Amino acid sequence: MSSVFDQLLAEVQAVQVELLIDAQNASKKRPYIMCNSNLMCEIPVAFDCTFSHLTMTGATGTALPNAGELIDKGIELGVSSSMCNAIKVACYYLEAGLLTVPDMIITTNSCCDSMDTLGKLMNGYKPWAHIPRIQLDAPHHRDEEAFVYFGKQLRQAVTLMEDIAGRKMDWNRMNEVCVESNKQRQLQLEFQEMKRAVPCPAEPDLARLGSEYTNWIVERVSPKATDWLERLVSATEPRVKAKQGIDGVTEKVRYLWQDLAGSWPEGAVRQRLQKELGAVGVMDYVQFATWTPIDLSSEENMFTSFAKRFLLEDPMNRQALHDVQFYCDDILHIVKDFKCDAVIMAAHVGHHDVNSKLKIVKDMCRDNGIPCLVVGMDIWDKRVVPPDVVYEKIKTFFEITGLI
Amino acid sequence: MKSGLDSKTFDKLSVIAGGTMNPSVQNWKNNGGKVIGYTCSFVPEELFIAAGLLPFRIRGKGSKNADLAGDYFVPASTCSFVLNCFNQVLLGEYSFIDGAVIGGGCDANRHILENWQHSSVKTPFLQRIFFPHASNEATALYFLKDLAILKAQLEEHFAVQITDEKLWDAIKLCNETRDLQRRLYALRQVDSPPISGSETIAVIVAGSSMPKAEYNADLKTLLAELRGAPVKDNKYLARLMIVGSGHDETSICDIVEGLGGLVVADLTCFGGKVIFGSVKENGPDPLQAIADYQVLDRPFCPKNLDAHPHLNKEIFDKIRDYKVDGVIGQTFRCCETWGGELYVLKKEFQETGISMLKIEREYIPDSLGQLRTRVQAFIEILTGGAS
Numbered sequence: 088m089s090s091v092f093d094q095l096l097a098e099v100q101a102v103q104v105e106l107l108i109d110a111q112n113a114s115k116k117r118p119y120i121m122c123n124s125n126l127m128c129e130i131p132v133a134f135d136c137t138f139s140h141l142t143m144t145g146a147t148g149t150a151l152p153n154a155g156e157l158i159d160k161g162i163e164l165g166v167s168s169s170m171c172n173a174i175k176v177a178c179y180y181l182e183a184g185l186l187t188v189p190d191m192i193i194t195t196n197s198c199c200d201s202m203d204t205l206g207k208l209m210n211g212y213k214p215w216a217h218i219p220r221i222q223l224d225a226p227h228h229r230d231e232e233a234f235v236y237f238g239k240q241l242r243q244a245v246t247l248m249e250d251i252a253g254r255k256m257d258w259n260r261m262n263e264v265c266v267e268s269n270k271q272r273q274l275q276l277e278f279q280e281m282k283r284a285v286p287c288p289a290e291p292d293l294a295r296l297g298s299e300y301t302n303w304i305v306e307r308v309s310p311k312a313t314d315w316l317e318r319l320v321s322a323t324e325p326r327v328k329a330k331q332g333i334d335g336v337t338e339k340v341r342y343l344w345q346d347l348a349g350s351w352p353e354g355a356v357r358q359r360l361q362k363e364l365g366a367v368g369v370m371d372y373v374q375f376a377t378w379t380p381i382d383l384s385s386e387e388n389m390f391t392s393f394a395k396r397f398l399l400e401d402p403m404n405r406q407a408l409h410d411v412q413f414y415c416d417d418i419l420h421i422v423k424d425f426k427c428d429a430v431i432m433a434a435h436v437g438h439h440d441v442n443s444k445l446k447i448v449k450d451m452c453r454d455n456g457i458p459c460l461v462v463g464m465d466i467w468d469k470r471v472v473p474p475d476v477v478y479e480k481i482k483t484f485f486e487i488t489g490l491i
Numbered sequence: 492m493k494s495g496l497d498s499k500t501f502d503k504l505s506v507i508a509g510g511t512m513n514p515s516v517q518n519w520k521n522n523g524g525k526v527i528g529y530t531c532s533f534v535p536e537e538l539f540i541a542a543g544l545l546p547f548r549i550r551g552k553g554s555k556n557a558d559l560a561g562d563y564f565v566p567a568s569t570c571s572f573v574l575n576c577f578n579q580v581l582l583g584e585y586s587f588i589d590g591a592v593i594g595g596g597c598d599a600n601r602h603i604l605e606n607w608q609h610s611s612v613k614t615p616f617l618q619r620i621f622f623p624h625a626s627n628e629a630t631a632l633y634f635l636k637d638l639a640i641l642k643a644q645l646e647e648h649f650a651v652q653i654t655d656e657k658l659w660d661a662i663k664l665c666n667e668t669r670d671l672q673r674r675l676y677a678l679r680q681v682d683s684p685p686i687s688g689s690e691t692i693a694v695i696v697a698g699s700s701m702p703k704a705e706y707n708a709d710l711k712t713l714l715a716e717l718r719g720a721p722v723k724d725n726k727y728l729a730r731l732m733i734v735g736s737g738h739d740e741t742s743i744c745d746i747v748e749g750l751g752g753l754v755v756a757d758l759t760c761f762g763g764k765v766i767f768g769s770v771k772e773n774g775p776d777p778l779q780a781i782a783d784y785q786v787l788d789r790p791f792c793p794k795n796l797d798a799h800p801h802l803n804k805e806i807f808d809k810i811r812d813y814k815v816d817g818v819i820g821q822t823f824r825c826c827e828t829w830g831g832e833l834y835v836l837k838k839e840f841q842e843t844g845i846s847m848l849k850i851e852r853e854y855i856p857d858s859l860g861q862l863r864t865r866v867q868a869f870i871e872i873l874t875g876g877a878s
Contacts (some may be wrong), residue, residue, distance in 0.1 A: 142558075164815050164834065165834065165849065166827075166830050166831055166834045167822070167825075167826065167827045167830025167831065167834075167851070168824060168830075168851060169568055169824055169825040169827070170827045170830065194625075194796050195796070196624035196625075196794065196796060200597050200598045200794070200827040200828055202833030203624070203794060203796070203827070203828060204827045204828060204830065205831075206796050207793070207798075207799065207828075207831040207835060208744060208831055208834065208835065210796060210799060210833075210836030211799050211834075213838070220799055222624070222625040222796035223625065224622070224623045224624045224625040224630045224633070224796075226621065226623075226633065227595060227601070227621045228621070232636070236629070236633055239629065240629070247606065305742065323663075407598075410605060411602060411605040412605070419663060426657060434565055434568075436567070436568045437568070437597040439568060439569060439570075439597070439599050439601065439827075440569075440598040440599075440600075442564060442565035442568045442569055442570060443563075443564050443565075443573075443598060443599045443602035443606070444602060444605070445563070445564070445565055446562050446563040446564075446609065447563075447605060447606065447609050450609070461565075463565065463567070
């Protein structure tokens with residue numbers, strides 16, 4: 088990897104650490120909002136409040152050196168044995184009283200049963216019973232009516248935030264934040280467009296990290312994040328023109344990892360596949376960007392845009408909330424547009440929605456001549472199916488399909 | 492299930508609950524009637540009845556394994572209730588239905604629709620309806636919109652007109668069913684109930700597997716028989732309540748009652764949740780009345796983020812009214828939604844001194860010996876070792 092990409096990677100990894108301490112930094116000077124899901128980040132940023140997405144906090148916990156211990160603590164709670172381990176860690180943080188007490192709780196049913204259950208535990212946590220809260224119903228529809236419906240609920244959440252903070256939303260500031268956000272999403276799309284090139288011009292996972300930078304960490308929607316994305320795009324552009332691939336990688340296979348990257352597969356499996364086999368995971372759940380700009384023409388349109396982003400474009404909501412055909416269409420488009428040779432379905436144990444679609448996906452891939460492997464693993468806990476086993480499974484799959 | 496009831500009516504209902512196709516449905520079909528399957532208690536039967544259809548709740552009863560469904564879902568991470576229900580569909584056990592509406596509740600359940608469409612089982616009418624995950628006027632209104640769409644789809648496919656008058660009639664019929672079922676439950680509040688937990692579940696399950704009018708008539712007969720029967724000298728060690736996911740078969744009740752316990756109440760997807768309250772029988776719009784009932788009056792689905800306070804109240808009321816000694820929280824493996832609900836409930840039970848045994852199991856009970864031992868130990872704890 089070139090030094091520019093090294094620098095970008097180091098920067099994004101540094102700010103990722105801030106995700107963990109975001110909640111701890113929650114100062115009483117600013118209202119602190121906790122959600123079980125990824126509420127549109129533009130809202131808390133514009134309102135100048137501290138925000139945490141407890142699912143993400145749990146997921147980050149599974150990347151810590153003591154991840155096994157944290158997951159085991161979550162298992163010991165006995166909520167549900169099959170629940171996603173990222174959520175188990177989040178539940179442990181909650182039940183052990185390790186979290187800063189929020190000033191407001193927002194829960195939604197998006198996007199999976201486990202995240203819904205986390206919302207249930209947040210709402211049922213007695214020490215927080217006095218905290219004002221709102222529950223948002225994320226519909227499984229993806230039409231304009233659904234966006235308007237959910238947008239109104241987001242607006243209600245803002246009203247509650249205003250009541251709690253005793254101040255109004257500064258709509259000029261909201262406008263500024265949305266402009267910045269639109270700029271960032273455009274840059275993400277530009278980087279994504281460049282990943283169509285063969286060979287892939289940059290570490291594809293930078294797209295995921297960029298998405299996390301703009302969505303989930305303290306510097307979300309900041310000019311600093313925009314600058315990061317601009318440098319990413321600038322550094323990648325000449326490589327596309329020069330048909331230059333990832334440094335040190337002779338690209339032989341391009342695949343779609345149809346799940347989240349999780350806390351360990353990127354380093355322990357995907358990087359190894361890339362380095363040893365020239366197999367590049369050009370796309371995954373979080374890398375895949377379908378962003379449309381926030382409509383700034385009116386307050387109502389702005390919230391409808393937020394809703395559309397949340398329901399249809401937010402990573403994972405897009406893949407988990409909707410019907411199977413929509414999911415399959417995305418796979419087909421990605422495979423075609425990014426010239427993927429294969430689809431790897433991680434089939435994470437906690438993703439019951441994905442695990443309810445597998446035959447349809449496998450049949451669709453077969454009908455379209457796309458090699459597809461279903462792994463079956465826990466993307467947050469490498470003790471379930473160890474990295475070596477996952478690696479060997481994928482390697483064997485590439486071998487028997489003649490891709491390597 | 493062994494029954495101590497000497498009642499031909501009960502025997503009839505028990506047979507219906509114990510299988511899928513049954514004489515009452517056959518008779519309906521022989522007379523040219525159409526049957527529509529559905530998968531969740533939040534799919535309103537009233538709409539189907541108003542369309543002249545016989546609603547039949549899809550169950551897993553009779554399933555020996557979920558091998559066929561295992562091709563569609565990853566078995567290790569899918570609720571075995573969903574797996575076994577869908578397996579029965581794939582085996583052709585539901586070949587008598589003319590259509591099905593899938594409830595859009597949990598992740599696995601809602602994808603039954605596409606898997607069914609993808610399978611070789613060709614069912615002419617397949618739709619899905621989603622339920623809101625929060626309870627307020629806006630969500631009820633949104634659900635009303637979806638109900639209106641489903642109504643139009645039914646009208647078009649089955650070439651019927653679902654008038655307001657037919658809907659009000661269907662609402663009254665289903666309200667009567669719920670009222671009779673609640674009367675049956677009330678009989679279990681006494682010290683020596685005339686009907687066991689297993690028997691009650693069988694009677695309630697039958698209600699979603701045969702024509703409503705016929706069921707109501709049978710239930711009236713059964714209630715009269717039970718009221719007129721000599722008081723049983725039931726000897727039981729503890730009065731128990733079952734709370735949790737789909738409970739369309741009696742295996743847990745059978746175990747509890749075989750070990751000297753008596754199941755006097757439940758709040759499950761096939762039992763107490765189904766019989767709750769009534770749809771308003773008047774107003775400007777019968778569909779609105781149904782939507783309000785499902786979303787505002789009985790937000791008991793644990794997938795609903797607002798459900799807990801309502802479930803909590805209903806459960807604690809039942810514990811008081813039915814003189815419950817302990818609660819069995821049962822959930823199917825991979826059912827996160829009930830898992831979360833039971834976790835929150837368990838803490839509240841601990842605060843109020845109510846004992847709960849949590850059972851996470853497969854739909855087709857395995858490790859029966861282990862299960863018996865746990866239930867027996869629980870009863871012993873409740874009785875101070877009297878068993």
